[in-house]
Amino acid sequence: MQQKPLLSIEHLSTTFPTHDGLFYAVDDVSFDIARGETLCVVGESGSGKSVTARSILQILDDPGKIEGGRITLNRSDEESLVLSDLSWKSREMRKVRGHDIAMIFQEPMSSLSSIYTIGNQIGEAIRLHSNVSRKEAREKTIELLDMVEIPRPEETVDRYPFEYSGGMRQRAMIAMALACDPLLLIADEPTTALDVTTQKEILLLIKNLQAKRNISVMFITHDMGVVAQIADRVVVMKHGKVLEDGNVVSVFNTPQHEYTRSLIEGARILDRPSSIRRDMRVEKPIKGEILRVENLTKSFVIRKGAFGAKSGETKAVDDVSFSLRAGENLGIVGESGSGKTTLLRSILRLIDTSSGRILYRSRAGEEVDLCKLGTNELRPYRTEIRTIFQDPFASLNPRMTVEQIISEPFIVSGCIPQEGLHKKVMELLDMVGLPAASARKYPHAFSGGQRQRVAIARAIGPNPRIILADEPTSSLDVSLRIKMLELLLDLEKRLDLSFIFVSHDIGVVKYFCDRIAVMYKGKLVEIGETESICASPQNDYTKKLLSAVPIPDPSYYERRGREGN
Amino acid sequence: MLFRKKQTKKVTYENQDYGEVSQVRLIWRSFRKNRLAVVGMVLIIIFYFIALFCEFLAPYDPHIYSSKNVYHPPHAVHFIDRDESGTHIRPYVYKQKMGRDPKTLKTIYSDSEEKIYLKLFAHGDPYKLWGMIDGDIHLFTSENVEDRVFFMGADRLGRDVFSRTMVATRISMTVGLIGVITSLVIGIILGGIAGFFGGLVDASIQRVVEFLLAIPTIPLWLGLSAAMPREWSGATRYFAITLILALVGWTKLEREVRGRILALKTEDFVSSAILDGGSQSRIIFRHIIPSITSHIIAAVTLAIPTMIISETSLSFLGVGLLPPTISWGVLLLEVQNLPSLISGPWLFFPAVFVIVVVLAFNFMGDGLRDAADPYVFMRR
Numbered sequence: 008m009q010q011k012p013l014l015s016i017e018h019l020s021t022t023f024p025t026h027d028g029l030f031y032a033v034d035d036v037s038f039d040i041a042r043g044e045t046l047c048v049v050g051e052s053g054s055g056k057s058v059t060a061r062s063i064l065q066i067l068d069d070p071g072k073i074e075g076g077r078i079t080l081n082r083s084d085e086e087s088l089v090l091s092d093l094s095w096k097s098r099e100m101r102k103v104r105g106h107d108i109a110m111i112f113q114e115p116m117s118s119l120s121s122i123y124t125i126g127n128q129i130g131e132a133i134r135l136h137s138n139v140s141r142k143e144a145r146e147k148t149i150e151l152l153d154m155v156e157i158p159r160p161e162e163t164v165d166r167y168p169f170e171y172s173g174g175m176r177q178r179a180m181i182a183m184a185l186a187c188d189p190l191l192l193i194a195d196e197p198t199t200a201l202d203v204t205t206q207k208e209i210l211l212l213i214k215n216l217q218a219k220r221n222i223s224v225m226f227i228t229h230d231m232g233v234v235a236q237i238a239d240r241v242v243v244m245k246h247g248k249v250l251e252d253g254n255v256v257s258v259f260n261t262p263q264h265e266y267t268r269s270l271i272e273g274a275r276i277l278d279r280p281s282s283i284r285r286d287m288r289v290e291k292p293i294k295g296e297i298l299r300v301e302n303l304t305k306s307f308v309i310r311k312g313a314f315g316a317k318s319g320e321t322k323a324v325d326d327v328s329f330s331l332r333a334g335e336n337l338g339i340v341g342e343s344g345s346g347k348t349t350l351l352r353s354i355l356r357l358i359d360t361s362s363g364r365i366l367y368r369s370r371a372g373e374e375v376d377l378c379k380l381g382t383n384e385l386r387p388y389r390t391e392i393r394t395i396f397q398d399p400f401a402s403l404n405p406r407m408t409v410e411q412i413i414s415e416p417f418i419v420s421g422c423i424p425q426e427g428l429h430k431k432v433m434e435l436l437d438m439v440g441l442p443a444a445s446a447r448k449y450p451h452a453f454s455g456g457q458r459q460r461v462a463i464a465r466a467i468g469p470n471p472r473i474i475l476a477d478e479p480t481s482s483l484d485v486s487l488r489i490k491m492l493e494l495l496l497d498l499e500k501r502l503d504l505s506f507i508f509v510s511h512d513i514g515v516v517k518y519f520c521d522r523i524a525v526m527y528k529g530k531l532v533e534i535g536e537t538e539s540i541c542a543s544p545q546n547d548y549t550k551k552l553l554s555a556v557p558i559p560d561p562s563y564y565e566r567r568g569r570e571g572n
Numbered sequence: 573m574l575f576r577k578k579q580t581k582k583v584t585y586e587n588q589d590y591g592e593v594s595q596v597r598l599i600w601r602s603f604r605k606n607r608l609a610v611v612g613m614v615l616i617i618i619f620y621f622i623a624l625f626c627e628f629l630a631p632y633d634p635h636i637y638s639s640k641n642v643y644h645p646p647h648a649v650h651f652i653d654r655d656e657s658g659t660h661i662r663p664y665v666y667k668q669k670m671g672r673d674p675k676t677l678k679t680i681y682s683d684s685e686e687k688i689y690l691k692l693f694a695h696g697d698p699y700k701l702w703g704m705i706d707g708d709i710h711l712f713t714s715e716n717v718e719d720r721v722f723f724m725g726a727d728r729l730g731r732d733v734f735s736r737t738m739v740a741t742r743i744s745m746t747v748g749l750i751g752v753i754t755s756l757v758i759g760i761i762l763g764g765i766a767g768f769f770g771g772l773v774d775a776s777i778q779r780v781v782e783f784l785l786a787i788p789t790i791p792l793w794l795g796l797s798a799a800m801p802r803e804w805s806g807a808t809r810y811f812a813i814t815l816i817l818a819l820v821g822w823t824k825l826e827r828e829v830r831g832r833i834l835a836l837k838t839e840d841f842v843s844s845a846i847l848d849g850g851s852q853s854r855i856i857f858r859h860i861i862p863s864i865t866s867h868i869i870a871a872v873t874l875a876i877p878t879m880i881i882s883e884t885s886l887s888f889l890g891v892g893l894l895p896p897t898i899s900w901g902v903l904l905l906e907v908q909n910l911p912s913l914i915s916g917p918w919l920f921f922p923a924v925f926v927i928v929v930v931l932a933f934n935f936m937g938d939g940l941r942d943a944a945d946p947y948v949f950m951r952r
Contacts, residue, residue: 396840402840404845405595465844
């Protein structure tokens with residue numbers, strides 16, 4: 008009977024030198040990983056979870072340094088190794104990496120070399136750590152690919168990473184990680200970049216492999232749903248410190264720390280319709296149609312050869328029709344590449360459409376086809392249809408102050424005189440909950456959430472009627488996500504807005520939207536009331552999508568586990 | 573403070589502050605971490621200072637010749653002066669007497685006991701500062717103007733190489749600057765048009781650039797300079813040379829500008845500006861250009877040394893600037909043949925200036941290029 012934990016971390020501190028002094032990314036962290044267990048390290052971005060994992064393997068990004076603490080790897084009860092005493096480039100440390108502890112990362116494409124075949128790269132990993140011939144390594148590689156459920160491994164072994172889909176690449180990474188039978192697998196947000204349906208498959212795979220081979224898994228994530236699905240034990244981190252460490256069921260049922268409670272609560276709130284929205288619909292019922300999209304198609308032409316002859320085309324948006332009513336929130340969901348962002352950009356006329364009509368009923372009551380208008384004729388409608396982009400780090404000009412950014416549409420249209428501008432900016436900042444002092448600052452002084460508030464202030468500034476939001480919350484942490492959605496609903500109530508809300512996150516859409524449109528491969532496959540779609544989806548893809556969404560409740564998965572699902 | 577201070581303060585998540593400062597401050601922060609770049613910048617400032625006040629900083633008039641000082645070797649400067657009245661600290665050199673080797677009849681200089689003292693802010697050769705203001709005060713010169721002191725020796729006409737090099741700094745350093753500014757104007761306009769409008773316009777401009785880049789530069793320059801009438805004055809020639817340099821130089825800047833604009837065009841904040849209803853000129857000048865200025869400055873800094881080298885090579889080949897105009901290339905013209913190199917190896921001193929300036933520009937340009945976009949690291 009083995010008593011010692013596989014890995015124990017005691018009082019670990021990792022620092023990064025910054026302009027102002029030493030920054031403690033990991034601050035006195037201690038926890039153990041037992042044999043054969045899945046430990047989920049959960050926390051919001053910047054909580055130090057990845058740095059903790061990288062400290063174990065001593066693969067920190069450059070100025071980072073382990074300041075203190077002890078990391079012990081117990082290969083067995085008799086054989087222990089203090090990793091924190093080893094130099095990062097020592098032979099022992101190299102042996103630990105890959106052989107004892109393997110790691111997989113968020114973005115599989117950047118972890119794989121694009122100029123070697125998958126088989127080559129996995130074979131390389133095998134031959135580095137064990138003394139086998141090329142032929143044996145290849146056989147082992149095929150075996151591993153088969154194990155991670157990659158179809159037809161004898162053929163796919165000779166493919167290059169770009170020929171694999173995102174999910175297959177992550178499977179290949181897992182195969183490579185398992186090549187030398189590690190004792191511990193560290194997975195750093197391995198499913199964050201994947202679609203929810205692929206995420207489900209990868210999580211199942213990790214779970215199955217772990218049960219089969221009895222390895223320990225340290226799984227880093229920010230998603231409480233994923234935690235509920237796979238964890239045995241949970242470590243909650245915030246600001247580089249461990250706040251809570253316990254069994255998954257007890258953490259979910261009786262969270263000890265305020266912060267843990269807010270994380271779990273946040274994940275659960277996003278699974279239900281917002282009460283603010285429901286109350287608002289009673290107070291202000293949804294009115295008539297305001298925007299109608301008819302048979303919209305956007306195809307991208309593939310050109311080949313020196314003279315750019317047309318050789319084919321892909322339809323990013325394929326014959327899509329829907330309408331938006333005044334005072335309604337319409338959610339557009341679908342996985343990456345389903346054409347939802349292209350659809351949004353077409354409606355905004357940032358890109359030209361191939362065919363179809365976008366009929367907008369303006370404030371004056373007349374109906375115009377936005378597709379037919381030129382740059383100058385579109386200008387009056389630019390104030391009525393506004394947008395919020397996904398990435399607040401890219402959508403704010405880093406060289407302009409917040410005041411300049413927010414006042415840009417007014418300056419351009421000249422609708423507010425110079426002297427009234429400052430007052431208007433202050434008013435808008437107040438509406439989105441930012442202090443007045445923000446006006447003078449540059450975007451880099453703000454966090455992601457605050458930046459998104461600036462973007463919202465810019466969007467609502469010219470008194471619009473429709474806001475097209477492209478995943479406005481996907482770059483934010485859960486707690487911020489809810490605050491942001493509440494803010495949007497509050498503004499909707501005060502300013503009579505309608506939203507088209509593009510998202511891949513079903514939870515957010517359930518919370519925020521009255522109706523859902525599901526897109527798959529450029530086509531709109533299903534549209535209807537949120538509740539009815541979630542309760543009884545008709546389309547096969549919708550069914551698959553909805554069932555893949557992780558549910559933040561470990562007992563749900565325990566029941567399913569017993570049922571043999 | 574120029575360099576980083578030692579870090580002692582403990583920064584936690586609560587008090588972390590990654591800046592409420594403008595772009596310029598952020599660029600400066602990351603620029604000054606690169607010590608070589610800072611050293612380069614200081615050197616460049618010194619050289620432009622020399623270029624600005626070269627008449628005052630040079631000890632003598634660079635054009636005055638004297639048969640007594642033909643191929644005079646450099647003087648060694650002494651600082652501690654012992655005489656009957658005691659020991660003083662004041663710079664002086666031993667006067668050297670010209671003589672002839674009785675066997676080879678070669679000119680040789682031998683030390684004498686006579687001392688020539690150096691004086692700060694002393695009256696010396698008259699000059700016109702910037703061709704306008706009369707003056708005769710030099711930063712330092714010999715006590716008696718007739719007794720000359722040669723830090724870098726004298727050339728075949730007995731002119732002071734040090735003074736000539738100082739004065740040459742003005743022409744050589746500004747040829748680069750003016751040439752780059754000219755090519756920058758062409759580059760920004762054409763690059764901006766190509767990048768922003770794309771399509772056929774872009775394609776045709778790119779073909780022109782490729783054509784210009786395919787022409788071998790030295791023969792082109794040679795041809796163009798040879799076509800310049802010999803009777804043109806120094807100033808006219810100077811501007812013609814900068815134009816010739818700019819003619820080829822703009823292509824690289826055009827590509828830089830075009831590339832940056834292509835990348836920026838798809839940025840969300842530019843899309844936002846379009847959605848704010850801004851006109852095309854507003855989007856270009858208010859949103860795109862400010863984002864690429866720092867990159868352009870870095871590119872320009874790296875382009876200047878190429879211009880300086882080009883001017884030096886052209887003048888060295890005798891087709892660029894011509895005497896009596898003084899530039900580093902013109903000075904190096906003196907060492908084109910082996911005999912003069914043997915008689916006066918110190919005539920190579922201007923080359924040292926060229927090397928130092930070009931290295932300084934490259935160090936600073938590299939540093940600027942790395943620091944040019946301070947927001948890249950905050951995106952993570």
